[in-house]
Amino acid sequence: MTELNGVMLQYFQWYLTPADTHWQTLQTQAPCLAQAGFTALWLPPAFKGNLGTADVGYAAYDLYDLGEFDQKGSVQTKYGTREEYLAAIRAAQQAGLQVYADVVLTHKTGGDAAEEFAAIATSPPDRHPLQSDVEMIQAHTHFTFPGRNGKHSDFTWHWHHFDGVNHHLHSGDRPLLYQLKDKTHETEVNPRYWQDELQFTCEIDTSHAEVQTELNHWGEWFLTTTGVDGFRLDGVKYARPTFFNEWLAHVRRFAPPKLFAVGDYWADDVESLHTFISRTGGQLSLFDVPLHYNFHRASRAGGHFDMRRILFGTLMREQPSLAVTFVENHDSQPLQLMESVVEPWFKPLAYALILLRREGYPCVFYGDYVGGHYYDRGQDGQMHEVWLNSHRWLIDKFLYARQHYAHGEQYDYFTHPDCIGWTRLGNAAFPTAMAVIMSSAAPGSKWMEVGRPHTTFYDLTEHVPEPVQTNELGWGDFSCNGGSVSVWVPL
DSSP states (O other), X not given: OGGGTOOEXXXXXXXXXXXXXXXXXXXXXXXXXXXXXXXXXXXXXXXXXXXXXXXXXXXXXXXXXXXXXXXXXXXXXXXXXXXXXXXXXXXXXHTTOEEEEEEOOSEEOOOSEEEEXXXXXXXXXXXXXXXXXXXXXXXXXXXXXXXXXXXXXXXXXXXXXXXEESOOTTOTTXXXXXXXXXXXXXXXXXXXXXXXXXXXXXXXXXXXXXXXXXXXXXXXXXXXXXXXXXXXXXXXXXXXXXXXXXXXXXXXXXXOTTOEEEEOOOXXXXXXXXXXXXXXXXXXXXXXXXHHHHHHHHHTTTTOSOGGGTTTTSHHHHOGGGEEXXXXXXXXXXXXXXXXXXXXXXXXXXXXXXXXXXXXXXXXXXXXXXOEEEXXXXXXXXXXXXXXXXXXXXXXXXXXXXXXXXXXXXXXXXXXXXXXXXXXXXXXXXXXXXXXXXXXXXXXXXXEEOSOTTOEEEETTSSOOSOEEOOTTSEEEEEEOTTEEEEEEEO
């Protein structure tokens, strides 16, 4: 994707409402998004969740219900109806945008009936050692989808299709998780994540032959129904990596030749990501979570973060061809589960780093692009009001620069703890040049090579008004304001 200078937009944030008519909005916005410089859209989960129109989609109930059946209190999902979803995909693709569907294959929520089965209780957060003998429990593990009545698939889910559950109807107030008798942890899952492996209602047993057949069938059906160009796979750290390889290998037989796939592996240590990539043979990309945390820490360091190390310990630096880079997303935004906010002042610097460099496949967060406003309860139990600042004006500038100037050789000038920069020298198709410089503290400047002798450069961001003239060797003294970024291109 980097050769094409592709840019993904995460086309949602957590706090959208049904009143936003999201699928309809996309139909009207798609041409403008393509014109701005986006090449792909990551859409939220389109299937029915346990909370109906209030569900973001990650509490997956029925993967076949794309807003078609009266289930969980509504026909439509939070984002609209099946017809609106398919129309939105067509509108995006006609505008030249690829569409990636968000898919949840590791858990199900909102079972239609309770079943009794043998299980072993564990006490969170540490599930080892097991805390009880085998006991008979009751949990909502029978999924019959009565509103759909067997359309698209007559498969129903039972307790033996799951590894574990996070509830027992008669457990009282005990905060217990239950592992089904004779079931084991996903053998390839990092042990550090066993403790939160069962945070969802019913954890799918991806080793079960009937489950594999049904998920393969669903993948075929979904691809032929929607015609999407790729997948964002939710919670890949909770299932064995080889399952995703097997599933992707199957569905790719029914997909476009270059079906894209990116996994959500939320871990701040890059070694966990390397291990997953090794076990999947590089068949899917991963979001660069360590890079996000570097941005988060730098934004909160009060100018004391060593910017020379901003890319250390990241996929962007160590496996750039499989890195999907991002600044913020729906999980990290304020009041969400993985809240790790990148402070607003630093976001222009972070977006310049992912959008104007050669490495990685950048993803822009919808909340950062259009802004947002919502209320929710925080971990302190209190209600909070949140405003998401729109950075669209600068992001659009960066998208323009990425299209027209972010090409060819890249020279880095990461020589100062506060102020770093790099240049792009263009190529045969784009014989131009660009210099990027940023500072996390005081104003800064750098003597950098752009390969354009005797050329006047101006700051595309309009932060620095005075132009820069390069010398006979194509070097110039480029500057930026404190806590800011400037993008210098030929006048």
